[in-house]
Amino acid sequence: MDSNIQNENSVPKEWLENAIFERHINYIEYDKFTDPIEIGIGGFGKVFKCEWKDIELTVALKCLKVDTSIDEKTIEDFINELKLLRSVSCHPNVISFYGVTKDSNGYYDMVLQYADDGTLRDYLMTNFTKLQWKDKLYIAKEIAFGLLFLHDNNIIHRDLHSNNILIHQKQPKITDFGLARQMNEISMTSNSAAHGMPAYIEPKCFIDPRYKRDKRSDVYSFGRT
Numbered sequence: 138m139d140s141n142i143q144n145e146n147s148v149p150k151e152w153l154e155n156a157i158f159e160r161h162i163n164y165i166e167y168d169k170f171t172d173p174i175e176i177g178i179g180g181f182g183k184v185f186k187c188e189w190k191d192i193e194l195t196v197a198l199k200c201l202k203v204d205t206s207i208d209e210k211t212i213e214d215f216i217n218e219l220k221l222l223r224s225v226s227c228h229p230n231v232i233s234f235y236g237v238t239k240d241s242n243g244y245y246d247m248v249l250q251y252a253d254d255g256t257l258r259d260y261l262m263t264n265f266t267k268l269q270w271k272d273k274l275y276i277a278k279e280i281a282f283g284l285l286f287l288h289d290n291n292i293i294h295r296d297l298h299s300n301n302i303l304i305h306q307k308q309p310k311i312t313d314f315g316l317a318r319q320m321n322e323i324s325m326t327s328n329s330a331a332h333g334m335p336a337y338i339e340p341k342c343f344i345d346p347r348y349k350r351d352k353r354s355d356v357y358s359f360g361r362t
């Protein structure tokens with residue numbers, strides 16, 4: 138294995154280029170996709186919907202727009218999300234990660250499963266009155282399964298809320314791993330109360346600036362969600 142791939146602290150963009158070169162990350166040519174339609178905007182840049190022509194699959198392309206307005210931290214978060222997704226996206230309650238592509242402007246895009254019902258927040262706003270208790274309990278149980286899988290793989294999400302859970306064919310999928318960390322990295326990370334959605338963050342983060350989020354912090358956010 139290439140030493141740059143082993144060194145998780147190497148410069149993020151070089152890490153990605155090496156990972157593609159060494160085939161540790163699946164690279165898909167951009168012309169394999171139909172023309173993209175913009176469906177959202179997030180911390181890294183725009184999100185698009187398109188068809189992966191060869192396998193007739195609808196996918197979401199999450200674009201890392203590298204320009205003068207983007208800082209090194211955002212690139213790091215994008216690479217971090219990609220690294221963690223590689224290891225847990227096989228779970229049915231985590232969004233599937235298919236690889237990366239480079240668009241016509243030279244920006245890297247993550248190729249993700251497309252969630253046909255959007256975010257959990259939007260889904261509940263539209264369907265809340267129609268949903269039975271058993272449907273709501275099913276959603277909660279499936280999110281718990283996804284979270285348990287992350288924790289079993291020593292990953293703390295750190296930004297779990299209803300906009301970071303997508304619904305695809307009525308099944309919840311945890312997404313947006315930009316703030317997520319491996320357990321062994323937490324000691325090197327600030328508690329990041331400044332990041333994430335305040336209403337969902339464990340209150341201790343605001344009281345003690347040295348407090349490090351752990352699995353229990355995700356369980357708090359899950360309860361709030």
Ligand SMILES: Nc1ncnc2c1ncn2[C@@H]1O[C@H](COP(=O)(O)OP(=O)(O)OP(=O)(O)O)[C@@H](O)[C@H]1O
Pocket residue numbers: 176177178179180181182183184197199232249250251252253255256300301303312313315
């Ligand atoms: N896989 C997907 N399938 C369908 N829609 C998606 C998918 N990923 C993202 N979206 C849509 O794009 C929007 C932006 O997503 P993204 O994950 O980039 O950002 P965010 O969670 O809103 O913000 P941030 O990255 O700052 O936390 C989402 O709110 C959602 O509506």
